[in-house]
Amino acid sequence: MGLFGILLALAFLIALAFRGWSVLVLAPIAAIIAAAFSGEPLLAHWTQTFMVSAAGFVAQFFPIFLLGAIFGKLMEDSGSVTSIADFMTHKLGPSRAILAVVLAGALVTYGGVSLFVAFFVLAPMAHALFQSAAIPRRLMPATIALGTSTFTMSAMPGTPAIQNAIPMPFFGTTPFAAPGLGIIASAIMLGFGLWWLHRSEAKARRAGEGYDGTTRSNAEVAAQDEIIRERATTSQAFDPAEISHGKVSVTKPSIVFAALPLVVVIVVNLIMSMFVLPNLDVSYLSEERFGSTTLAAVGGVWAVVVALAAAIITLVAVNYRHLPTLRATIDAGANASVLPALSVASLVGFGVVVAAMPAFNMVREWVLGIEGGPLVSLAVATNVLASLTGSASGGMTIALDALGDTYMRLAAEQGINPDLLHRVAVIGAGTLDSLPHNGAVVTMLAVCGSTHKEAYLDIVMVAIVGAVLALVAVIGIGSVVGSF
Incomplete structure (x- = not known):
């Protein structure tokens, strides 16, 4: 009955979340269903298991959600993202429309801009380029996805995406874990994606298929759609409802000032991860008032937080005159971080309750028994949970909360570097999360x-x-x- 309860709870969560119900409501109900079928105390699991684990996720990662959303909103309202998109359009032009959109998306997301902010700016750019080049509009979502939701989210070393930050406390790694392997993975994703898109474009031209549709972006309509909003906030770090708040500058900064904050994110992240933090005396972290933790558990998050903070300061300093409503923009960014953080935290709470059920031992044994060793089973676990929840960050956190310690023990026994575990977990979570119900997919299409x-x-x-x-x-x- 316990295993049936877990499956029923998961089916309940997935089915209603797909219909646009709030995960903030669904996740605790699903956790209670799982506990009820296992004969476990319901209120105790809600307040002491679900809420404690959800609060722990917020405590660890909310600074990244907060600063990332503020940075993304500042980049949008200052016109910086538009300036970068226009620069790519001018340099590459309609003849290389697909490459222009992919590279523009990759640049802004690798520099820390939230997915929905990138979608909002890239869609009009893609509409105009695809119309000029007579490329079918149906290829736009995949083109934007390749640049924003693949290698810059899960493979590029140092990416400030929340997905790349989640394994750090579990494995004691940095955002630059396994950089060589990350670059190889990025090259494969980018190369294969561009090959497929250009193949599709050529096939469409041979069939006489051209651009069909309007150049008008549907981003503003999508931002106000409540079903899209609920789905999006479990897969992105930005609440779409806040996209219309604040005020976008009527003038744009130069490409140098537009791109400078993105460079700051990458450079400061690298310096903090590789040089500053490893040389600090942080023995005070072992004190109870700081949670009796270690630098390995918090250093990765610290590096990303400092990088985003430095980029925000840089952006405001060099583009202040392009921020007509600075306070409103910052408020919108801050508000945009709350719902995604709490939504993913609720998925984490549900996962921890499920992992606490006696029947979950059967699931754990099945996962760890997958042939191929810890790397293969870790990839399968993150893939399955990301696909079921429609959230790379939520699925990965559930998997690592339940099995992270076990994988670290197996890695130590078999001589596997935790950096390799980190990169496999992140790339694994970023594969089957793109099933039809995924919030980023639904948002992109809209x-x-x-x-x-x-x-x-x-x-x-x-x-x-x-x-x-x-x-x-x-x-x-x-x-x-x-x-x-």
Whole structure:
């Protein structure tokens, strides 16, 4: 009955979340269902298991959600993201429309801009370029996905994406874990994705298929859609409802000032991770008032937080005159961070309750018994949970909360570098999370004015197949030569 209760709770959560119900309500109810079928105390699991674990996630990662959302909103309202998109358009032009959109998306998201903010700016750019180049509009969502939701989210070393931050406290790693393997994985995702998109473009031209539709972006409509909002906030770090708050500058900064904050994110993140934090005396962290923790558990988050804070200060300093309503922009960014953080935290709370059920031992034994060793079973665990929840961050945190200590023990026994575990977990969570119910997929389609029927096959190829190929390569290379 306990295992049936876990499956029933999961089905309840997935079914209603797909219909736009709030995860903040669904997750505790689903946790209570799982506990009830296991004969466990319901209120105790709600207040002492669910809420404590959800609060722990917020305590660890809310600073990244907060600063990331504020930074993204400042980048949008200052016109910086638009300036970067326009620069790519001018340099590459309609003849290389797909490459221009992919590179613009990759640059802004690797620099720390939230997905929905990137969608909001890239969609009009893609509409205009695709119309000029006579490329079918149905390829827009996959093109945007390749640049924003694949290698810059899970593979590029140092990416400030929340997905790259989640394994750090579990494995004692940094945002730059396994940089060589991350670059190889990025090259595979980017190369395969561009090959597929150009192949699709050529096939469409041979068939006489051109651009069909309007150049008007649907981003503002999508931002106000409540069903899209509920789905989006479990997969992104930005609440779409806040996109219309604040005021976008009528003038744009130069490309140098627009890109400078993105460079600051990357450089400061690297300096903090590799040089500053390792040389600090942080023995005070062992004191009870600081949670009796270690630098390995908090250093990665500290590096990302300092990098985002430095980028925000830089952005305001160099682009102040392009921020007509600075306070309103910062308020909108701060508000935009709350619902995503609490939504993912609720998924984490549900996962921890499920992991506390006696019947979960059968699930744990099945996962750890998968042939191929810890790397393969970790990849399967993060893949399955990310696909079921429709959230790379939520699925990965559930998997690591339940099995992170076990994987660290197995890694120590088998001589596996924790950096390799980190990269496999992040890339694994970023593969099957792009199933049709994923919030980022739903949002992208809505922003581009496309449907699953029109555009989803291409999303599958660039966001799932390409990521799976990269994951297989990382596991294969890492198993032979280790982390590098």
